[in-house]
Amino acid sequence: MNAQKEQSPGDIDQLNHPASPITRQLNPSGQISRRPFLKRLGLIGLATLPAGALLSAQSKSGNDRDDSRLSKGDVAILQFLAAAEILETDLWQQYTELSLGNEAFQTALEVLDGDMPTYVNQNTRDEFSHQNFLNAYLISKGHRPVSLEPFRKLPSSQATGSNKTAKRLTNLMHLNVDTSWFLRYRLSGNPDFGDTFAQIVDLNNVAGIPNSDLPLPSDPANGYKIQFIANVAGFHFTTVEQGGSSLYTSFLTKVTSLEVLRIVASIGGTEIMHFQTWQDKAGNAPALTDSAGNVIFPELPHAPDATLDGIDHSPPNATNQIMPAPCKFISSGLPLCSVIRPTSAKQAGAGAALAGLTAMGLFRGQSDAFLRFMAELAEEADEARRQS
Ligand SMILES: [Fe+2]
Numbered sequence: 001m002n003a004q005k006e007q008s009p010g011d012i013d014q015l016n017h018p019a020s021p022i023t024r025q026l027n028p029s030g031q032i033s034r035r036p037f038l039k040r041l042g043l044i045g046l047a048t049l050p051a052g053a054l055l056s057a058q059s060k061s062g063n064d065r066d067d068s069r070l071s072k073g074d075v076a077i078l079q080f081l082a083a084a085e086i087l088e089t090d091l092w093q094q095y096t097e098l099s100l101g102n103e104a105f106q107t108a109l110e111v112l113d114g115d116m117p118t119y120v121n122q123n124t125r126d127e128f129s130h131q132n133f134l135n136a137y138l139i140s141k142g143h144r145p146v147s148l149e150p151f152r153k154l155p156s157s158q159a160t161g162s163n164k165t166a167k168r169l170t171n172l173m174h175l176n177v178d179t180s181w182f183l184r185y186r187l188s189g190n191p192d193f194g195d196t197f198a199q200i201v202d203l204n205n206v207a208g209i210p211n212s213d214l215p216l217p218s219d220p221a222n223g224y225k226i227q228f229i230a231n232v233a234g235f236h237f238t239t240v241e242q243g244g245s246s247l248y249t250s251f252l253t254k255v256t257s258l259e260v261l262r263i264v265a266s267i268g269g270t271e272i273m274h275f276q277t278w279q280d281k282a283g284n285a286p287a288l289t290d291s292a293g294n295v296i297f298p299e300l301p302h303a304p305d306a307t308l309d310g311i312d313h314s315p316p317n318a319t320n321q322i323m324p325a326p327c328k329f330i331s332s333g334l335p336l337c338s339v340i341r342p343t344s345a346k347q348a349g350a351g352a353a354l355a356g357l358t359a360m361g362l363f364r365g366q367s368d369a370f371l372r373f374m375a376e377l378a379e380e381a382d383e384a385r386r387q388s
């Protein structure tokens with residue numbers, strides 16, 4: 001069923017702001033030292049919280065303060081995840097506005113799957129819930145939530161459907177989309193063992209959303225332009241969500257509180273659901289040539305039609321091989337196992353995730369202060385160790 005016509009970007013706004021504990025009163029400062037910087041920028045002091053949130057935090061810290069407060073490592077993990085979710089929310093919000101409000105982009109996404117626009121809207125809703133929950137949880141335990149509002153300065157798409165005057169945290173106009181997950185999840189190697197994987201499509205310095213109104217995909221001369229952007233988006237959705245799947249899994253062995261473990265496992269599970277949905281849709285991206293006949297998006301390795309000879313003839317790299325192929329896990333001496341990969345702190349932790357997002361071009365135009373703030377959050381999260 002395709003229900004996107006009944007939804008609007010306004011649905012997302014209603015989900016966000018009324019329940020959000022995030023205030024918008026912070027200003028970036030000029031001189032920046034290391035850790036104390038976190039206290040001045042981005043981590044909201046309890047004095048700036050809404051009255052209700054402050055009351056909640058104080059009541060928790062009154063009777064059972066020592067029992068309810070979290071370990072330093074757990075707080076660092078939750079604060080990095082809150083920041084990551086705010087960034088996810090920002091990019092997904094941009095995709096939602098265009099996929100619900102721009103006819104050419106919506107039509108091109110529907111080439112990958114008729115439900116793509118409503119799936120984009122649902123993914124965005126989930127990200128809002130992640131950022132809001134993580135910050136509210138931090139407050140409920142008497143810890144500071146995260147705000148990236150001081151860094152919300154990047155311009156919006158000027159295409160129909162976009163909230164053109166809104167300021168953004170992320171840039172979707174010059175993406176370098178790492179498509180190595182396609183082969184990584186279809187082969188037996190694992191980055192945690194040093195294995196590397198080729199790109200299935202080379203997507204460098206490309207847009208995931210239109211910046212101006214383009215012809216429909218059916219336009220015989222220029223329809224390929226919006227279809228290429230939709231193909232990029234389909235792969236970018238997957239790249240973002242597989243990164244989230246690895247990131248959350250990497251934290252499972254580092255948290256101390258069982259309740260935080262439950263949070264990380266449960267939100268991480270939805271990142272995996274997003275990833276799996278998107279990797280199925282990305283495989284439907286059509287091959288494209290430009291008006292000069294140059295191939296600008298290759299034919300993906302589609303599987304042959306099924307036969308009834310009792311044998312699956314799909315090659316390992318076929319688009320229909322979407323279940324995670326068994327791979328090396330824990331030790332190469334153990335049997336191959338179908339798992340999320342990578343999950344090591346080095347390959348999938350906060351620093352790795354931040355490096356991936358940066359290399360993706362998502363922060364193009366962002367300030368050095370933003371990059372330093374995120375790097376400090378990542379460093380503190382990666383320093384977290386499980387306490388007995
Ligand atoms: Fe999320």
Ligand SMILES: [Fe+2]
Nearest residue numbers: 088241244271
């Ligand atoms: Fe996500």
